[in-house]
Amino acid sequence: MPKECRRRTSKDLGLSGINDGSRLERRSAGKSAQICDELLQKAAQVAPPSAAAAPAVMEALRVPQVTITPEGGGCSREMRQEDWDDAVDSTLRRKLSNSSISSTGSSAVESEDDLLSDNESRSKGIITLEHLVDPGESKPWWKLKTIVQWPFKASQRRKLNWVQLAGHKGNFKAADEGTILKKFSENEMQCFEKLKGDALLPFVPGYHGVVEKDGESFLHMTDLLANFDLPNVMDCKMGVRTYLEEELVRARERPKPREDLYRKMVEVDSEGPTPQEHSQRGVTKPRYMQWRETMSSTNTLGFRIEGIKKFDGTCRTDFKKTRSKQDVINVFTDFVEGNVNIITSYLNRLTEIWKALKMSVFFKQHEVIGSSLLFIHDHTGNAQVWIIDFGKTTALAESQTLHHDIPWQEGNREDGYLWGLENLIHTLESVSNNGSSEQSCSSVTTETIDTQTAEAAGQ
Ligand SMILES: Nc1ncnc2c1ncn2[C@@H]1O[C@H](COP(=O)(O)OP(=O)(O)OP(=O)(O)O)[C@@H](O)[C@H]1O
Numbered sequence: 515m516p517k518e519c520r521r522r523t524s525k526d527l528g529l530s531g532i533n534d535g536s537r538l539e540r541r542s543a544g545k546s547a548q549i550c551d552e553l554l555q556k557a558a559q560v561a562p563p564s565a566a567a568a569p570a571v572m573e574a575l576r577v578p579q580v581t582i583t584p585e586g587g588g589c590s591r592e593m594r595q596e597d598w599d600d601a602v603d604s605t606l607r608r609k610l611s612n613s614s615i616s617s618t619g620s621s622a623v624e625s626e627d628d629l630l631s632d633n634e635s636r637s638k639g640i641i642t643l644e645h646l647v648d649p650g651e652s653k654p655w656w657k658l659k660t661i662v663q664w665p666f667k668a669s670q671r672r673k674l675n676w677v678q679l680a681g682h683k684g685n686f687k688a689a690d691e692g693t694i695l696k697k698f699s700e701n702e703m704q705c706f707e708k709l710k711g712d713a714l715l716p717f718v719p720g721y722h723g724v725v726e727k728d729g730e731s732f733l734h735m736t737d738l739l740a741n742f743d744l745p746n747v748m749d750c751k752m753g754v755r756t757y758l759e760e761e762l763v764r765a766r767e768r769p770k771p772r773e774d775l776y777r778k779m780v781e782v783d784s785e786g787p788t789p790q791e792h793s794q795r796g797v798t799k800p801r802y803m804q805w806r807e808t809m810s811s812t813n814t815l816g817f818r819i820e821g822i823k824k825f826d827g828t829c830r831t832d833f834k835k836t837r838s839k840q841d842v843i844n845v846f847t848d849f850v851e852g853n854v855n856i857i858t859s860y861l862n863r864l865t866e867i868w869k870a871l872k873m874s875v876f877f878k879q880h881e882v883i884g885s886s887l888l889f890i891h892d893h894t895g896n897a898q899v900w901i902i903d904f905g906k907t908t909a910l911a912e913s914q915t916l917h918h919d920i921p922w923q924e925g926n927r928e929d930g931y932l933w934g935l936e937n938l939i940h941t942l943e944s945v946s947n948n949g950s951s952e953q954s955c956s957s958v959t960t961e962t963i964d965t966q967t968a969e970a971a972g973q
């Protein structure tokens with residue numbers, strides 16, 4: 515095991531038990547913990563999914579391919595030179611904004627298609643998280659906008675060997691023991707705020723407010739890896755769709771081909787781009803996202819594997835063509851290395867999440883796009899699943915709610931999240947049945963889901 519791949523634990527830092535920062539965090543999190551307990555108790559009252567009925571879940575939800583390429587029927591106009599000039603600008607212009615939606619906070623006004631990135635800008639595994647401070651600095655240099663004042667000690671300022679399986683490099687910073695900072699997004703912040711009293715609270719990272727330094731803002735949250743020793747980590751992006759409906763609309767109105775996405779597409783499949791995209795050496799963002807969804811299991815299973823880091827330091831993010839049920843099962847089988855206890859813990863946790871989603875008001879009222887389930891386990895048998903990344907989770911109009919398990923058609927904003935989760939549960943059940951994708955005993959079925967939904971709604 516290379517030393518740099520090993521995550522520092524409290525033991526490594528010479529801290530027996532919980533350090534000061536964690537104690538403080540615990541005190542401030544006391545109320546949340548109480549709410550969590552209450553919510554967990556409520557969730558437990560939802561009848562557990564039956565193992566008896568036949569699974570209909572694995573049948574694919576139809577995902578219409580909405581054409582947004584310039585030659586497509588839905589396109590409003592020809593591409594102009596100015597679009598191309600914009601798109602080939604190689605500078606990364608991912609902006610942080612206080613106004614609207616993007617997974618890392620880019621505004622809706624500044625189109626997603628304006629944002630350029632490339633393979634090099636995306637994180638693929640083990641990284642070193644830096645603090646925001648100069649080591650010699652003696653004064654407190656940051657300020658929480660929440661009520662909690664943070665007595666930050668110089669001795670706690672350290673580099674953190676961390677795992678970032680997706681997202682952009684530089685999006686995360688180290689913070690006090692057991693916590694991290696993620697680049698601010700107004701949208702994600704609002705989600706964390708709304709989740710405070712919701713049934714999903716026990717399954718999302720603890721949120722500790724907004725932190726500011728030199729005009730840059732961050733969301734301060736619990737580091738989910740903190741309680742693990744040499745963790746195995748897997749990121750699964752949920753849903754049948756990974757772009758917002760509004761991104762489609764914008765791409766139709768103003769299609770912007772991007773060369774970085776074209777290159778990423780060709781790297782996986784040289785036949786992927788259309789002749790026009792080849793000649794332009796560019797594809798629009800929604801077109802790229804749709805292509806990614808059909809190449810992977812997003813469209814067919816409602817989730818896809820983004821990346822895995824194993825305890826031995828090996829990382830894989832080459833899952834763009836992992837699409838079939840059996841391929842996905844094989845990856846999970848390798849991830850858990852046949853450990854029945856780990857599989858059982860994961861299955862229990864996913865079932866709890868499923869129940870909480872059924873009860874969650876937040877879930878009903880949001881289009882959940884680009885959010886992941888983060889699987890973490892280690893050699894001690896500790897295994898957890900967490901819901902992360904609300905950067906593109908968008909509130910619906912007041913009167914609207916979503917089912918999350920019916921087909922998406924443009925305009926209905928359905929995301930297939932719940933359907934994907936049910937397929938994920940099936941996948942793990944298959945893993946526990948020795949890795950066969952043959953019909954396994956289903957624990958979540960359409961029939962039981964309907965009954966439970968009615969029960970949860972008090973009908
Ligand atoms: N609270 C957390 N604790 C531990 N690891 C985390 C946490 N949040 C995120 N990560 C790690 O960072 C990665 C990226 O997280 P996240 O998806 O939130 O970032 P992002 O920049 O919004 O990504 P994207 O641009 O793909 O939407 C995850 O795959 C996971 O490895």
Ligand SMILES: O=P(O)(O)O[C@@H]1[C@H](O)[C@H](O)[C@@H](OP(=O)(O)O)[C@H](OP(=O)(O)O)[C@H]1O
Pocket residue numbers: 616617618626629630631632636756778799803806884
């Ligand atoms: O996984 P890949 O193939 O690397 O593709 C990226 C992935 O789909 C991200 O979800 C997306 O970021 P968002 O979720 O933030 O839209 C990013 O767009 P970007 O290049 O505009 O950041 C894509 O490049």
